[in-house]
Amino acid sequence: MTQRISKSKRFFMMNPIIQFFKFIWLSLKILVIVAGGHGGTRNSTTP
Amino acid sequence: MSKIVILGAGISGHVAAAHLRRKLSKEHEVVVVSPNSNYQWIPSNIWVGIGRMKSKEILFPLEPLYKKKGIGYKQAKVKTFYPEGDKETKKPFVNIEYVMGEQKGVTEKVTYDYLINATGPKLAFDMTEGLNPGTNKAYSVCTYSHAEHAWEALNDLIQQMKAGKKAKILIGTGHAKSTCQGAAFEYILNVEQELRRHNVRDKAEIVWIANEPKLGDFGMDGMLMSYGSNIMKSSEMVEMVFEDRGIKWIIGAGVNKIEDGIAYYENLDGEYLSETYDFAMLIPAFSGHGFKAFDKEEKDITDKLFKGFMIVDADYTPKPYEEWSVQDWPETYQNPAYKNIFAPGIAFAPPHAISKPRVSKNGTAISPAPPRTGMPSGITAKLVADNIIDTINGKKELHHKGSMGNMGAACIASAGYGMTKGSGISITTFPIVPDYKKYPDTQGRQLSKTFGEIGLAGHWLKMALHYAFLYKAKMKPFWWLIPE
Ligand SMILES: Cc1cc2nc3c(=O)[nH]c(=O)nc-3n(C[C@H](O)[C@H](O)[C@H](O)COP(=O)(O)OP(=O)(O)OC[C@H]3O[C@@H](n4cnc5c(N)ncnc54)[C@H](O)[C@@H]3O)c2cc1C
Numbered sequence: 012m013t014q015r016i017s018k019s020k021r022f023f024m025m026n027p028i029i030q031f032f033k034f035i036w037l038s039l040k041i042l043v044i045v046a047g048g049h050g051g052t053r054n055s056t057t058p
Numbered sequence: 059m060s061k062i063v064i065l066g067a068g069i070s071g072h073v074a075a076a077h078l079r080r081k082l083s084k085e086h087e088v089v090v091v092s093p094n095s096n097y098q099w100i101p102s103n104i105w106v107g108i109g110r111m112k113s114k115e116i117l118f119p120l121e122p123l124y125k126k127k128g129i130g131y132k133q134a135k136v137k138t139f140y141p142e143g144d145k146e147t148k149k150p151f152v153n154i155e156y157v158m159g160e161q162k163g164v165t166e167k168v169t170y171d172y173l174i175n176a177t178g179p180k181l182a183f184d185m186t187e188g189l190n191p192g193t194n195k196a197y198s199v200c201t202y203s204h205a206e207h208a209w210e211a212l213n214d215l216i217q218q219m220k221a222g223k224k225a226k227i228l229i230g231t232g233h234a235k236s237t238c239q240g241a242a243f244e245y246i247l248n249v250e251q252e253l254r255r256h257n258v259r260d261k262a263e264i265v266w267i268a269n270e271p272k273l274g275d276f277g278m279d280g281m282l283m284s285y286g287s288n289i290m291k292s293s294e295m296v297e298m299v300f301e302d303r304g305i306k307w308i309i310g311a312g313v314n315k316i317e318d319g320i321a322y323y324e325n326l327d328g329e330y331l332s333e334t335y336d337f338a339m340l341i342p343a344f345s346g347h348g349f350k351a352f353d354k355e356e357k358d359i360t361d362k363l364f365k366g367f368m369i370v371d372a373d374y375t376p377k378p379y380e381e382w383s384v385q386d387w388p389e390t391y392q393n394p395a396y397k398n399i400f401a402p403g404i405a406f407a408p409p410h411a412i413s414k415p416r417v418s419k420n421g422t423a424i425s426p427a428p429p430r431t432g433m434p435s436g437i438t439a440k441l442v443a444d445n446i447i448d449t450i451n452g453k454k455e456l457h458h459k460g461s462m463g464n465m466g467a468a469c470i471a472s473a474g475y476g477m478t479k480g481s482g483i484s485i486t487t488f489p490i491v492p493d494y495k496k497y498p499d500t501q502g503r504q505l506s507k508t509f510g511e512i513g514l515a516g517h518w519l520k521m522a523l524h525y526a527f528l529y530k531a532k533m534k535p536f537w538w539l540i541p542e
Contacts, residue, residue, distance in 0.1 A: 012304035016512075024513035027478060033515035037484055038522070044466040044486050044507050045541045049437060051389040051459035052493075 067092035070403025071176030089130035179344030188316035232340030234312025251474030277426035328419025368401035384463025402438035436542030482516020
């Protein structure tokens with residue numbers, strides 16, 4: 012095993028309070044991508 | 059009045075049936091044909107495979123729900139397609155065979171006005187010699203019963219490790235052309251965490267084996283993504299996680315034979331090697347179901363409908379990798395020969411892979427087939443349903459389009475279970491099929507929409523999706539507000 016994730020980063024990844032805000036942020040960010048929609052590629056110039 | 063027949067009740071078939079029923083008046087008939095009487099939320103099979111969820115938590119019976127909602131249901135499997143009817147039956151139909159109860163073995167012609175083929179993949183274990191879930195110490199988590207079986211064996215091994223046994227665990231892909239590396243990736247991380255929870259991690263050597271040319275390829279040519287304030291390759295992210303967890307890896311490996319506790323494979327250097335194990339979970343190749351199709355004169359027209367999977371509005375002209383483009387990918391999932399047949403989800407034949415094809419020095423193709431995950435499966439099913447509704451209402455053109463080259467996907471990969479100890483790797487990609495012309499400097503993807511995050515929040519998100527999508531699938535109040 013090689014420690015590739017530092018202690019401070021691991022604390023950030025596993026701290027429930029920080030991660031609660033991350034959860035809200037991630038949910039919104041994913042929603043934006045989903046709500047960003049989809050379309051064709053042949054005639055459109057979206058996104 | 060129109061009759062829409064949907065083959066399959068997985069993510070795409072069920073999404074299509076639910077939207078059609080909600081939006082079409084009752085004079086139109088919606089019928090689902092599927093051999094499995096249950097709906098299963100497949101992504102949570104990972105947790106069944108580590109004993110942290112029971113399969114009954116990820117499934118529910120379809121028939122009572124369909125009865126309540128006015129959707130017809132036949133517990134049967136489709137066998138043959140007659141898109142022009144035959145000499146006796148003027149309408150197009152499919153031949154189905156019932157799989158349960160008194161009607162078991164009975165065949166029936168099911169006529170239709172519109173047909174949605176949402177039969178997903180055949181789990182082609184038979185393409186790898188000796189790979190058959192539950193035999194040779196090799197398991198699968200592709201269905202809930204496979205996952206239950208895998209947990210029984212893993213739990214047994216954990217008990218042996220507690221008694222001092224040293225064990226080797228092999229997880230990854232079981233064929234040179236397998237897809238769905240993401241599911242195996244989730245499983246290896248979950249298994250690793252469970253071994254720590256049971257205090258036997260030091261007794262196990264855990265090895266990743268995959269047909270990917272690089273870690274983190276996921277059948278999508280890998281990706282460049284934002285990670286915090288950095289820009290990282292998916293290969294670097296997966297390498298970081300594997301090293302941190304003490305997981306070894308073998309890549310570019312086409313597993314071709316399984317014997318009791320031994321996996322034989324060929325690598326891209328053309329070497330024939332083997333790996334021993336005490337427990338393995340290997341994702342098989344996914345193939346089409348081998349359906350046959352006939353015209354009204356009973357002439358075989360299978361090649362008009364199928365190319366392994368179902369032919370849709372993709373550009374199937376064979377081209378070298380350098381000439382592949384997002385425009386090759388389908389937009390409406392409509393069969394070009396029979397305009398009333400559609401194939402969303404995994405059931406459609408992709409125009410080509412997404413990952414660069416690679417062959418070993420011996421000429422064996424070893425590279426991932428293109429994945430089609432839950433989100434695109436749901437999105438393509440909904441747009442097919444919307445196009446059918448429009449057509450029924452008299453529209454001439456198909457307005458709803460969704461190419462995987464112009465669609466994002468969120469993949470929340472579980473990296474360990476637990477409300478405080480769990481973890482998830484949340485990855486979003488836009489577009490799924492890289493558009494190297496539009497995003498030439500960022501490996502075909504839009505960086506603001508292609509990002510990775512690791513942490514406890516990912517586990518909560520995966521849990522939230524589990525409950526939200528089961529709520530949606532059960533068609534509880536306002537289910538349609540939850541996006542696909
Ligand atoms: C272990 C695992 C974990 C996964 N995790 C994720 C994840 O976290 N996120 C994600 O986005 N995706 C995930 N996926 C991928 C996702 O499950 C698929 O993309 C999705 O299930 C595809 O939906 P589908 O409806 O096209 O096919 P399926 O879900 O396979 O459904 C096919 C349906 O067709 C039926 N059928 C089969 N043969 C016939 C026949 N002859 N006649 C009639 N019906 C038939 C089947 O019974 C089934 O109901 C995972 C997959 C696996 C295996």
